[in-house]
Amino acid sequence: MSVSQCACCPVDVDPPKGYTMETVPTLVNEDQVWSDEKHLSLTFPTSIQTLEKDLNNDPEVVKFLATDYGCCSRFRVMSNEGSRVLDHVIDSLEKYSKSCPRIPKLIRGATFRSEFLNGMGHSSAVLRHVSLLAGCELIYHPMKIHQLHVNMKPNDSSTSTNNPVKKNVDRWHCDSTPFVLIVFCTDPDEYTGGTLQFFNGPKEEGLRILTAGNGLPADRVKNVGRQDKGFGVFMQGWRVFHQVTPVLTGDARTTMVFSFYPRNVLALEACAHLSQTYAPVDPLYIIMPDWVRFRAWKAARRLEMLREKWDDFTLASKNFTDNDLITLIDTTHAKLWRIVKSLPYTDQRQLFTSCLRESIEDLKTFLLATYPDKISCAHLLSAKEPALDTENIDPATSGLTLSVTSVADLEDTEVGVFGKKQPLLFGLDAEFLCSPLGVSNLMGVVEDIENCVDDVITLQEEESKLVYF
Structure with a gap:
């Protein structure tokens, strides 16, 4: 490697x-x-x-x-x-x-x-x-x-x-x-x-x-x-x-x-907030930039998973103009990857938050303008991971409904940008809304980065939520 x-x-x-x-x-x-x-x-x-x-x-x-x-x-x-x-x-x-x-x-x-x-x-x-x-x-x-x-x-x-x-x-x-x-x-x-x-x-x-x-x-x-x-x-x-x-x-x-x-970053994850993995034994000037790079990598990987399926499924099936979206996805990916490869070891929280916010600004603007009334429904139809309390998951009430057998299936070639066939709920782009790799995945990019910004702002030194007995 x-x-x-x-x-x-x-x-x-x-x-x-x-x-x-x-x-x-x-x-x-x-x-x-x-x-x-x-x-x-x-x-x-x-x-x-x-x-x-x-x-x-x-x-x-x-x-x-x-x-x-x-x-x-x-x-x-x-x-x-x-x-x-x-x-x-x-x-x-x-x-x-x-x-x-x-x-x-x-x-x-x-x-x-x-x-x-x-x-x-x-x-x-x-x-x-x-x-x-x-x-x-x-x-x-x-x-x-x-x-x-x-x-x-x-x-x-x-x-x-x-x-x-x-x-x-x-x-x-x-x-x-x-x-x-x-x-x-x-x-x-x-x-x-x-x-x-x-x-x-x-x-x-x-x-x-x-x-x-x-x-x-x-x-x-x-x-x-x-x-x-x-x-x-x-x-x-x-x-x-x-x-x-x-x-x-x-x-x-x-x-x-x-x-x-x-x-496969759409799988349920071990922890979604810095306080869940931070222990005071690790200096903030190491753990914090490492966390920021990690969350930027995860968000970039979400976009990679979408692009890996794009040519196979989207160009043949999508019913609305997508050239601008492709460019936006690639530009956002480049900004996120720049964080992964270039962020220094420091405890400058303002540097972290400004880099993170700038990386998703255009994608966030696009999503809010394009899907203002559809985002919540799109989340319910996707592989959106549940809230942080994974110890007490109730799949029946958490909105965890997938159009595929399991999250692992997202790596298979049969599942693409559109997921499996869904009725036209929201117009011509319904399938893009319903796919685990589609709109909800793009919203996941924004949410992951915004959560990371909150982590950077709110984490207190010596504060840890690690659970052990």
């Missing part, structure tokens, strides 16, 4: 203050360069659990997700040489470890600091592998601060008698990023405890139980099995409650966590 073309890497932008690529003093130079051939030994899991069949998720929710994939058994990720180099890299980065309420010891933004990890964070082999597992096309998460973090054994999980308190390595939670690859970096014979567990049930049920102050039923808490060094598990982590138990004996228990995002 070309770094210059990926969503998480701006071009000609200085790294964030205090974050620089470092040489690992215990490795020779050639060992510090990532190689898919040298450092990977990818295999496939022996079992996969789906959300609907195996984890009892509501099919009316699942059909709005990018995929039905839930989680899997362990599989090999790293070669022996990859694990050897990784040991040195993590040891050199431990001095940057921090603590937050959910995770007592972690390293954030590791791809800012390590050429080796940044190389793995652009590995085409890893990306192909997890996309095959998920059953949909994934990219590395557009927010570089979220791309990779390292979880470590808490310092106060000491085995000494004068400090008996054992903290979870990670508490019960669902991720704020859609998919995660968790790679085990410590030989399991060197520690006890530190077990990765997941709840064998839907997110909504787990949330109700934990919010009520009750523990999850023991017979429905599952272990992933032996956590062999260099092996990993892959899960749709925002839909699966999981935790890591305290380390009982041993000096280390380390995992590396990569985050991924589906290219």
